[in-house]
């Protein structure tokens with residue numbers, strides 16, 4: 221069984237990106253810039269944003285975090301995004317989700333210039349991905365995709381099952397695997413026999429948010445299992461996959477923590493650099 225080490229792969233990717241930033245600095249005499257907008261003081265969001273800033277600095281990006289209190293008006297946030305859209309030193313804009321209830325998430329996403337949308341959530345980028353055109357790809361599915369390709373470079377004809385159909389995860393992941401000529405099934409909370417769907421899969425990507433949903437007897441021998449889920453328990457963070465059971469049958473599996481999470485952040489940096497390259 222291959223334990224897919226997301227921490228190690230993310231460190232390798234960051235090192236490659238660092239070299240790339242050095243090259244871009246030489247060529248353009250400037251570096252890509254990432255601006256993150258953080259609203260409120262939710263602990264997980266604060267931690268994510270701190271990690272994003274640390275990683276951005278590590279690879280040599282110009283990084284900025286704009287913090288607003290929970291009660292900030294939507295109009296102020298939208299105006300700031302408009303300002304960042306015009307700012308030549310900003311290559312990528314990310315608004316940390318979730319947002320307070322009084323702020324319309326879709327409005328925020330659609331205000332970000334698609335060419336600076338490093339989260340890949342703007343409808344233009346969603347359309348680009350499903351049409352096979354160039355654009356930003358959501359960071360978590362991109363990270364999962366890179367991990368799967370490390371284990372299995374040729375995915376042609378593989379049966380891939382997504383568990384979860386969010387824009388952020390399942391739907392984008394399905395598009396990436398479809399482009400690799402996989403046969404893709406997207407499952408969700410109304411799927412009739414999830415176990416049977418999983419048992420037919422060569423690749424399972426679980427992005428649900430239910431602790432250890434995928435059991436050992438749901439997984440075909442030698443399947444690749446990618447666990448996106450993050451669930452808090454008394455024993456710490458666990459994924460959507462029953463790791464011990466599934467690792468006995470799978471060919472390769474990501475742990476939680478230390479699997480998909482670190483790749484998500486590294487892919488955010490990658491997306492920022494791609495945005496910079498496309499606009500220069």
Ligand code: NAP
Pocket residue numbers: 360383384385386388389390407408409410411414427428429430448449450451480481482484
């Ligand atoms: P989400 O928007 O809540 O979507 C969850 C999906 O799971 C929905 O499509 C839902 O179906 C489906 N679902 C719910 N119960 C199900 C069941 N019993 N069987 C099959 N499908 C079921 O969540 P998300 O934003 O995609 O995040 C999913 C998980 O990934 C969370 O634990 C989150 O914390 C984690 N996450 C991790 C990273 C990372 O970097 N590692 C990044 C983002 C998210 P319906 O559409 O029918 O409701």
